[in-house]
Amino acid sequence: MASKVNSSTATPDGVDNGIKGPVTWDDATWILTSAFIIFTMQSGFGMVESGVVASRNTVNIMVKNVVDVVFGGITYWMFGYALSFGQGPYSNPFCGVGDFFVDTDGEDMGLVYATFVFQLSFATTATTIVSGAMAERTNLTAYIVFSLLNTIVYCIPAHWVWGSNGFLAQLGAVDFAGSGVVHLVGACSGLVATLMLKPRTGRYAPGQQWPSLVNPVNAIMGTFMLWWGWLAFNCGSTFGISGGKWMLASKAAFTTLIASMAGGITGTLVSYLSKRGKYDVGYLINSILGSLVAITASCPLVRSYEAVIIGMVGALCTLGCCRLMDRLQIDDPVCAVAIHGASGLWGLLAVGLFVEDDNLEDLTKNRNGLLKGGGFYLLGIQVLTIVCEVSWSMLTTFLMLLLIDNTLGLRVSLEEERLGADFCEHGLRITTLRLSQLLNNPSASHNPLNSRTNPSASHSPLNSRSNLLEASSSEEVLDDRPRKERNGFRPRSRSVSWFDSNPSLGSVQEINIYGDHVRERTLVKTAIKQNVKGSKKSPSTSSAATSPPSKLGNTKRRAVKGSRLENVANIPAQEIQDGSRNDRISDDLIPPSVLPL
Structure with missing residues (x-):
């Protein structure tokens, strides 16, 4: 039997610096292993994005994924983790305070470091979502500064929902692995960024046809990397395998796969019907990713047929949002807003509809969804969560990008855009x-x-x-x-x-x-x-x-x-x-x- 570590540091409500419940040696191993796998999702995002952007910008888009980890990670160590899970005396329902410049050598060393590594992988993912929406026209220096500051955009909603005394957590909001905290927040930041940057030159010129995928092989390979990383993303959010956590992790893996399969089938059918018998690769990829985002909030809390519904609707939300943004001439090269925004929003709403009381780890605090006889309370809290996260991320991102644009300049010049970022930014x-x-x-x-x-x-x-x-x-x-x-x-x-x-x-x-x-x-x-x-x-x-x-x-x-x-x-x-x-x-x-x- 695994022995427990640092159980004395657990807070009364069972939340300990981002980890739910007491932690064992086996739990720590599970958390670290999941974090390492989630870290590889950066490669998946880079591959998908490189399959969409013009070849003259492929190196630049990969570099931005490195920037997300390097610069975003250092600010998360400096103050991001403290604002999300700080347990100091000044912590409050809005943000945590304490544990700045994370470091410890006491008995809680294993707990703190394991938690930090896991949460860091989530924080860098939220920033990477934004990089796709800003692709092919963003000044790299300006993007580096944005990566440093974007930690603030992510870590505050993380405290609201996952912190021990976050106000949404106290109200009963449920977002198991981050449909809202990670994906919706990142997508809203990406939407603001693409609106401020405006479309790429010639993107919506009359008579022009732009390819949806430049390198489909890269995009498909990236999708597989994200797919397996998503299993660690969702299963690792049980924060262990002791007690009943291993059963929740198994169910999370099962429903994640079922939902993504349903989403992929939906995208294939929509493509076949709308493209006159053609199977569009972009439809397939976006549908799978959208369904994965949608199931993330409720993966251990819904039944298999409900996972199918969540995945199918998530895929339809993604494809519909892509079409809508194209008609509105909002230029999102990788459909980040549709995949992570529309599906993330649906994922939070699905919690209020389908989840039933969790008798293993009490993740829902004895509440059921609307369709399970729980009334409108949980659905209302989920709507409030959406409003808070969307408002916060859009407002703070706008202020940050406005400051950057007025100082460094956010968009590259026309000549640099024509020549490509690989040449102008990296000398290739x-x-x-x-x-x-x-x-x-x-x-x-x-x-x-x-x-x-x-x-x-x-x-x-x-x-x-x-x-x-x-x-x-x-x-x-x-x-x-x-x-x-x-x-x-x-x-x-x-x-x-x-x-x-x-x-x-x-x-x-x-x-x-x-x-x-x-x-x-x-x-x-x-x-x-x-x-x-x-x-x-x-x-x-x-x-x-x-x-x-x-x-x-x-x-x-x-x-x-x-x-x-x-x-x-x-x-x-x-x-x-x-x-x-x-x-x-x-x-x-x-x-x-x-x-x-």
Whole structure:
């Protein structure tokens, strides 16, 4: 039998610095193990977000997840834990006081440190939710400052609901693992942030179609990482396995899986019906995550069929909120507000409807939900919890971001947004190629491809495709120039490689090669279609344009080692022109309106 530690420090109502009830050695092991698994959810969030944002911002979005832990974690150690679970003489129903700069070497060392590590994983998750809503247009320095301050936004509601003398806890509010404290609070902060930042440039421009997922594989892998992390998130919130806690943990795991399965099925059906037989990956991912958020508040307190209902409704809330925000032109790149906000709100309401009295650990304080004969009291308390958490998080986030915006500047400049945060914030190099030159005028005297182009070759953009592939892998044709010569391009750190533009070509389209991946393959198809159409009307165009060859070039060339553009030379010309093979060359479309001209 496990021996108890620090049982003498438990408060009269059974809450001890965030841990419910006496703690045993086995309980401490359970808490720490769960915390370690929850910590890996940062990787899951990063993978999901990197699957949604443009490739020129993928490194930056991963760095922000690191920032959440590094800077948000240090402020949680300094004062966040104290405001949530401080047990000093000045603690009150609004906030805790005591245990600032957490440190102890007494008999309660194991209890305090285990609790801190577990609660830290929750605090960093709340901040990570906000980073997704702010993606692709936020100044990293400003975001670092926000991560330092966002601890205040999370830790006060945590005290209200989970603190020993929090006023919502005393009223009987139930939020088992944080549908409201973690997810709803984070989503409300994200909503304020995205409203203040405004949409990404060109996001809602007329006629523009933005992809819902840029890298579906990353997003799916991230979903699986979050899925298994969520099991620790919910099961670990029993704060142990002694007594009846292990039974609650088992039930939490069971209902979490059931709800997420129901949510995934719901998203699949909605996608099939609304997309005319297509199974949209984004619908599936968002539905699963939304159902996980919804069940988090009540996972050990509801029956299996109720978990199915909670998961299905959570998925529908997520998908509906995504559609609503899109219509209102509220730009949330990763649907963080819909997933964590709409589903978190529903999760809190579901507690007031479905939960029944817990006779193991008395989590509901002898109260039942409305549908279990408990009347409207618990549902009313849950509504009050929603109002308090939404009001607090939105107000404090607005004040913080307003202060940051007026001092550091919250949003990056237009030039930096076009070039991408990976280059401007981290100095990671991208190569810019002017497609209109390579496809429309490959033998112009000023074109750096002269030495590589046959002067007698046709000017057909189809034949010029080979030139693009060859130029893409050649560093010697690039021309680095000082920042002052870049005609308005002023990234913070270093100039970008580029080709001189031909003024006679009119508007200029471009393709960026980033590391081993080509960012804009759709523009390749667009440029070819436009130029082929024009060549048919031009009397000077060679016969090659009117009678294009069946293949784009006779040889295979690799644009960049490992690039998915490497096989484009073997795609029949007609399939590129009519778009029937768009999947082979289109990934991560960035509308021309956001490109530097």
